[in-house]
Amino acid sequence: PLAGRSPRSSRGICTSPHFALALAIALTACHPPAPSATSTPSQHTYELRDARWLGANGFAQSTRYVVAGHLTRQRPAHVDSVIDLAGRWIVPPFGEAHNHNVEFTSARRTDSALARYLHDGVFYVQNPGNLPQGRDSLHGRVNVPGAIDVTFANGLLTATGGHPMGLYNRNLARGSMTAADGDGAFFWLIDSLPDLERKWPRVLAQHPDFIKVVLVHSEEFARRRNDSAFFNWRGLDPALVPAVAQRAHAAGLRVGAHIDTRGDFHNALVGGVDEILHIPGFRGDENTQLTDTAPYEVAEEDARLAATRGVVVVTTEGGVLALDPHGADSLRRRQFDALATRNLRVLRTAGVRLALGSDTYRDDSVLEAEYLATLGVFTPLELVRLWSEATPRAIYPKRRVGCLDDGCEASFLALSGDPAADFTNTKRIALRMKDGRLLP
Numbered sequence: 001p002l003a004g005r006s007p008r009s010s011r012g013i014c015t016s017p018h019f020a021l022a023l024a025i026a027l028t029a030c031h032p033p034a035p036s037a038t039s040t041p042s043q044h045t046y047e048l049r050d051a052r053w054l055g056a057n058g059f060a061q062s063t064r065y066v067v068a069g070h071l072t073r074q075r076p077a078h079v080d081s082v083i084d085l086a087g088r089w090i091v092p093p094f095g096e097a098h099n100h101n102v103e104f105t106s107a108r109r110t111d112s113a114l115a116r117y118l119h120d121g122v123f124y125v126q127n128p129g130n131l132p133q134g135r136d137s138l139h140g141r142v143n144v145p146g147a148i149d150v151t152f153a154n155g156l157l158t159a160t161g162g163h164p165m166g167l168y169n170r171n172l173a174r175g176s177m178t179a180a181d182g183d184g185a186f187f188w189l190i191d192s193l194p195d196l197e198r199k200w201p202r203v204l205a206q207h208p209d210f211i212k213v214v215l216v217h218s219e220e221f222a223r224r225r226n227d228s229a230f231f232n233w234r235g236l237d238p239a240l241v242p243a244v245a246q247r248a249h250a251a252g253l254r255v256g257a258h259i260d261t262r263g264d265f266h267n268a269l270v271g272g273v274d275e276i277l278h279i280p281g282f283r284g285d286e287n288t289q290l291t292d293t294a295p296y297e298v299a300e301e302d303a304r305l306a307a308t309r310g311v312v313v314v315t316t317e318g319g320v321l322a323l324d325p326h327g328a329d330s331l332r333r334r335q336f337d338a339l340a341t342r343n344l345r346v347l348r349t350a351g352v353r354l355a356l357g358s359d360t361y362r363d364d365s366v367l368e369a370e371y372l373a374t375l376g377v378f379t380p381l382e383l384v385r386l387w388s389e390a391t392p393r394a395i396y397p398k399r400r401v402g403c404l405d406d407g408c409e410a411s412f413l414a415l416s417g418d419p420a421a422d423f424t425n426t427k428r429i430a431l432r433m434k435d436g437r438l439l440p
Contacts, residue, residue, distance in 0.1 A: 042069050042145065042410075042436035044080050051085035051414065053404050054388070058381065058420065059089055066410040069145075069436035073406055083438075088414040088430055091384060092402050093123035095391030096365040097314045098277050098357025102127050102142065102150045103134035105176070114141065117148045118439060121413045121429050122364045124392040124401060125150045126357070128212045128256055128277050129164065131177075131186055145435040151209035151395055153256065156187045157196075157244060158214040158235050159225070163258065166232030187214075190236060193243060200247055210254040213244055213273070219263030233286050238264075241271025254397075256314075261295045266302050275312040275394070277357070279347070281339045282316045290335040298343045303350035312394045313347055314357040318371035337375065344377045355394040356387050365391070366427075373423045381420040388413075410436040 046066040052059040067076050096117070102125050104110050117125065125148055127135075135152045142150045156164060168186055171177035183189045188203060190196050203211070214235035217224060221237055224230040235258070236244075248255045249272075256275035257268035260283070268276050281296030290296070306313060320336040323329035347354060358368035369387050372378065378386065392402035400408040411434045417425030432439040 042066075044436065045076055045078060046436075047075070047079045047082040048090075049082055049084050051088055051090045052418075053090045054092070054384070055404065059418070061087075064404075066433070066436050069410050070400075071404060071406060071408050071410050071412075083431075085414055085431070088416060089418055089425070090404060090412050090414055091419065091426075092388040092392060092404060092408075093411050093413055093432075093434070094121050094365060094369070094387045094426075095124040095126075095355065095395055095402070096122050096357060097126045097312075097355040097391050097394055098128055098316050098359045099125060099361070099364060100127055100129055100359070101361045101364075102138070102148070103130050104137035105134075110138075110141075114148060117364055118432065118434075119429075120364055120366050121426075121432060122366070123148050123411060123434055124395045125364075126210075126395045127151065128153045128210075128258070129156045129186070130154060131181055132206045133185075146437050146439065147434075149396070153210050153212040154206050154208040155185055155203070156212045156214050156258070157190050157203075158187050159191050159237060160189050161228075161231050162189075162235040163214050163216050163232050190240060190244075192237075193240065196240060196243055196247075204251055208253065210256055210275075211244065211248040212256045212258065212277070213241055213268075213271075214258045215241070215264040215267055216258070216260050217264065218267045219261060230286075235264075238267035238271060241267065241273065245272035262298055262302070263295070265298055269302055269305055269309070269311060273311065275314065275355075276306070277314045278316045278359070279313060279340065279343050281336070281343065282319065282359075284336070288332075290332065290339060293335070293339050293342075296339060296343075298346050300346055300350065303346050303352055306347070307351040307353070310353060312353045312355050314355050314394075315344075315368060315372060316357050316359040317344075318358050318368035319360060321367060321371055341375045341377060344372075344375065348377060353390065353394065354386055355391040357391075369423075369426065379420075380423040383423060384419045384426065387426070 048064045052061050065072050065076055101113050127150055130152050132154050142148055164187060168177060168182055188199055215238060216233055216235035218235060218238040224234040245255045254274040256277045257273045259265050259268055259276055259278050259280060262280050265276060265280050280298055281290065284290045317340045320333060323333040325333045356365045356368050358365045360367060369383060373383055389402040404412060413429050414431035415425050416428040416430045419425040
């Protein structure tokens with residue numbers, strides 16, 4: 001409604017006092033029509049007035065502008081609309097660095113999942129294992145203006161009998177996967193260097209955004225390799241990881257590693273991966289127990305090596321929320337909490353790059369963030385930065401996301417309370433902008 005009018009001389013809905021009191025009502029009248037799936041980044045120019053913007057020194061009051069889908073402090077010659085943010089706290093959108101639920105299973109479930117991500121302000125997602133056709137079926141629904149952005153690993157590199165073959169067999173039995181969804185689709189069975197050399201061109205032909213290798217108790221690889229008792233509880237030969245990393249890096253692709261133990265963590269590091277997609281002990285042993293935490297305690301020297309090499313470590317600790325801290329599972333819950341706290345402190349002290357990921361199929365990184373907040377390892381502001389700055393940058397290292405400076409993509413959340421004072425204010429989202437477009 002303000003297009004073509006001078007925002008300084010006209011008192012439209014975007015600058016009225018009612019906007020500060022009823023932001024949702026104002027947005028209905030203020031934002032331009034919803035984009036189509038094939039639209040280009042918004043050319044609508046906004047003045048974002050009276051907000052507290054997250055920066056290097058915390059939140060600071062200022063006015064900024066959206067020009068051609070990017071943020072700037074420089075006022076443009078023409079402004080289409082003014083948004084009075086009424087002193088709200090502005091943070092970059094949140095990220096989810098480990099979840100497999102951005103795929104197509106049914107229209108209803110897919111619609112619900114994509115809507116939940118936008119509602120929760122989680123705009124950047126990394127899917128480290130998916131069916132290629134599941135990714136292709138989402139064409140036009142993700143990675144377009146106004147929708148969440150997702151990177152896909154496609155099939156995981158594992159060994160015969162390794163993770164995730166147990167999940168595949170269960171899905172095969174229930175009819176949600178077919179025989180064609182196995183080797184060469186949901187996973188690649190790599191038992192030797194010749195296997196890797198033979199299958200690598202086909203891996204690349206499916207156009208993954210990054211490569212994922214599976215390490216499960218790799219310090220016991222020789223023992224577990226041919227033992228049926230460890231079906232699904234083994235993975236790739238750790239000696240093959242450097243060969244995978246070398247080929248992936250030559251193709252311009254990052255490498256992430258599924259890990260379970262401190263031995264896996266070490267083998268992934270020395271193998272040259274760019275990202276470790278779990279913290280050791282996130283699910284315990286084969287019986288989800290932690291009778292001995294030593295095999296899952298990150299070595300301090302490995303944490304320092306990860307920091308030196310700039311390796312990103314994804315959390316995925318929040319699954320233990322399923323354990324009742326006051327019921328029959330209270331002992332196990334305390335064990336998992338103590339291990340997670342210990343490992344996070346070791347990684348934090350070493351200066352390791354962390355990213356939030358939940359690996360929780362029926363949810364997103366909101367619960368992961370809430371769980372980490374209970375551990376007391378990070379201040380609320382540190383956790384906000386990990387979730388809104390570090391995680392999007394880990395997913396999209398070549399893009400200007402996870403930032404609010406000049407030239408950054410115009411994607412942000414306006415919060416109705418200070419998240420540095422109370423982390424639960426991250427749920428009080430009053431406004432969402434993605435790619436320079438206001439979301440409904």
